[in-house]
Amino acid sequence: MKYVDEFRDAELGRAVAAEILSLVEPGRHYKVMEVCGGHTHSIYKYGIDDLLPANVELVHGPGCPVCVIPMGRVDDGIALALGEGVIFTCFGDMMRVPGSNGSLLDAKADGADIRMVYSPLDALRIAKQNPDREVVFFAIGFETTAPSTALTLKRARAEGVENFSCMCSHVTIVPPLRALLESPDLRLDGFIGPGHVSTIVGARPFEFIPADYGKPVAIAGFEPLDILQAIVLILRQLAEGRCEVENQYKRVVPYEGNLRALEVMAEVFELRPHFEWRGLGFISHSGLRISDAYAELDAERRFSVPGVRVADPKACQCGEVLKGVIKPWECKVFGTACTPERPIGTCMVSSEGACAAYYNFGRFAREREVV
Amino acid sequence: MSESAVFCDERHCITCGDDGEPMTVVAIDPARGLALCADVSGSRATVETALVEPVALGDVLLVHAGTAIAHGAS
Numbered sequence: 172m173k174y175v176d177e178f179r180d181a182e183l184g185r186a187v188a189a190e191i192l193s194l195v196e197p198g199r200h201y202k203v204m205e206v207c208g209g210h211t212h213s214i215y216k217y218g219i220d221d222l223l224p225a226n227v228e229l230v231h232g233p234g235c236p237v238c239v240i241p242m243g244r245v246d247d248g249i250a251l252a253l254g255e256g257v258i259f260t261c262f263g264d265m266m267r268v269p270g271s272n273g274s275l276l277d278a279k280a281d282g283a284d285i286r287m288v289y290s291p292l293d294a295l296r297i298a299k300q301n302p303d304r305e306v307v308f309f310a311i312g313f314e315t316t317a318p319s320t321a322l323t324l325k326r327a328r329a330e331g332v333e334n335f336s337c338m339c340s341h342v343t344i345v346p347p348l349r350a351l352l353e354s355p356d357l358r359l360d361g362f363i364g365p366g367h368v369s370t371i372v373g374a375r376p377f378e379f380i381p382a383d384y385g386k387p388v389a390i391a392g393f394e395p396l397d398i399l400q401a402i403v404l405i406l407r408q409l410a411e412g413r414c415e416v417e418n419q420y421k422r423v424v425p426y427e428g429n430l431r432a433l434e435v436m437a438e439v440f441e442l443r444p445h446f447e448w449r450g451l452g453f454i455s456h457s458g459l460r461i462s463d464a465y466a467e468l469d470a471e472r473r474f475s476v477p478g479v480r481v482a483d484p485k486a487c488q489c490g491e492v493l494k495g496v497i498k499p500w501e502c503k504v505f506g507t508a509c510t511p512e513r514p515i516g517t518c519m520v521s522s523e524g525a526c527a528a529y530y531n532f533g534r535f536a537r538e539r540e541v542v
Numbered sequence: 543m544s545e546s547a548v549f550c551d552e553r554h555c556i557t558c559g560d561d562g563e564p565m566t567v568v569a570i571d572p573a574r575g576l577a578l579c580a581d582v583s584g585s586r587a588t589v590e591t592a593l594v595e596p597v598a599l600g601d602v603l604l605v606h607a608g609t610a611i612a613h614g615a616s
Contacts (some may be wrong), residue, residue: 211562262607290608292590312607315560319609322590367560370604370612393561423562423604423612431593432611523560530600 180218187399188222194406201227202358203405204495206348207365208235208523209393215238215532217395227402230357230495231525233347234365236312237523238493238517241447242481244340245270248309250477251338251470252283258301259285260294261309264521271348271481275309291323291337298327298335302410307470308337314379315367316461317341318432321439324461324468336470339461341440344368345376347448355520356496361405364390365397366420373383373428374416381414391419439465440454449517450483450490489516492525499526562604564614565589567597577610579603 174393195201197245197415211231214220220229233239244269251277252259259275266287268277284304291308298306310320320337328337344365351357364377369390377388387408389400393415401419408414418424446458461469470476483489487509488502499505499518509515511527518524522531563581568586577597579589590609591597597610602613 207560236560289587292588292608313560315562316607317612318593318611319590319607322592322609326590365560367562367604367606367611370562423614429593429611435592 178396190438203361204230204232204359205363206232206234211528212523213393214441215528233493235523237521239448241449242270247476249278252285257432258304258306260288263287267520291320298332305336310337313368314371321435336473339526341459342460346454361387363401364388366392369424371429371432374426377416388416390418424480450493487516492518509520562606565605567601
């Protein structure tokens with residue numbers, strides 16, 4: 172398959188793994204955070220961690236859009252979905268995220284009209300097909316997904332679709348990274364930067380990481396060789412005493428990002444003063460809401476939502492997993508009370524979540540040999 | 543659901559996963575800013591092209607959540 176096979180070549184992979192081995196100092200422990208849930212998924216799907224020396228540890232970051240949605244937000248979505256005449260639409264993984272009284276999937280089983288969509292455009296199509304119903308789209312995701320929602324809201328207005336609105340839970344990647352870097356209980360040596368978020372925002376927003384915190388960043392694609400090469404770039408910077416943002420994913424990530432996407436986001440969204448992240452608490456300027464200019468398309472203004480903050484379940488340690496403080500298997504309920512079929516925490520819902528990635532791909536072996 | 547090529551299965555929601563799907567443009571509706579695109583298996587989906595215009599037949603686009611976010615083969 173063109174554009175894919177080249178990045179899964181086993182011989183090249185072994186060569187890059189050997190280069191990684193040559194770059195590490197014996198006796199030094201390296202902790203590299205992959206920011207994006209898509210990277211976490213690839214790492215366990217392809218067994219990339221098994222190719223690394225034992226002293227290179229990959230730490231899973233907060234970049235799974237589903238994993239960071241707090242319970243109260245799910246409750247708000249369910250409250251909207253139960254409204255009279257409402258068709259509630261959301262992405263697939265969001266259906267299984269537990270709220271304080273069950274998930275959207277449970278609400279659907281109880282009779283609410285909740286439908287899975289693959290894009291905001293699908294939700295708009297449902298609205299046009301059901302002009303006598305109110306169709307609400309539950310928008311989640313980082314900067315990769317936010318432009319798609321913004322374009323759909325502009326299209327809804329342009330086409331005069333009045334029964335469509337959006338519950339906006341989009342988040343931005345830089346504020347949680349800064350919060351993690353300020354965290355006293357986490358020591359990291361470098362970051363694998365998010366590939367598709369960077370397609371939109373570019374490389375520039377990550378420059379604060381080397382500038383303010385002295386950590387290297389390598390923006391990477393999602394194929395096995397992409398991730399291995401990003402690790403080489405980070406280790407080489409550390410070996411040479413350099414510290415900068417490097418772009419391994421130049422084939423789709425321009426330095427300045429996608430300016431049209433940034434413009435449409437700036438037109439349709441504005442930053443919330445603060446937004447609650449699952450396990451991380453409230454982070455300033457980390458969430459997006461629909462701007463006043465598009466107020467009529469904001470489901471939270473059109474309908475009443477509870478907006479109640481719900482504490483995470485006591486047994487759940489998603490917060491520590493999202494911060495990379497503990498590994499998924501170190502959580503008290505991992506694989507027992509909390510499984511992908513019956514998740515307690517969000518990290519077990521989406522396969523981009525660190526817990527589900529471990530669980531699904533059977534990475535239970537904790538002892539590895541040096542390559 | 544629909545003709546979308548952005549498929550999910552029980553273990554992976556590719557929109558939630560920040561995935562980008564390389565898709566080839568097979569028809570264009572410039573007036574509406576949309577294109578019909580096919581993935582490598584031939585499945586087709588309607589895609590927003592506002593962020594990557596101009597597009598031409600045969601272009602490979604990186605598609606996320608029904609929106610082309612980059613020219614995928616560049």
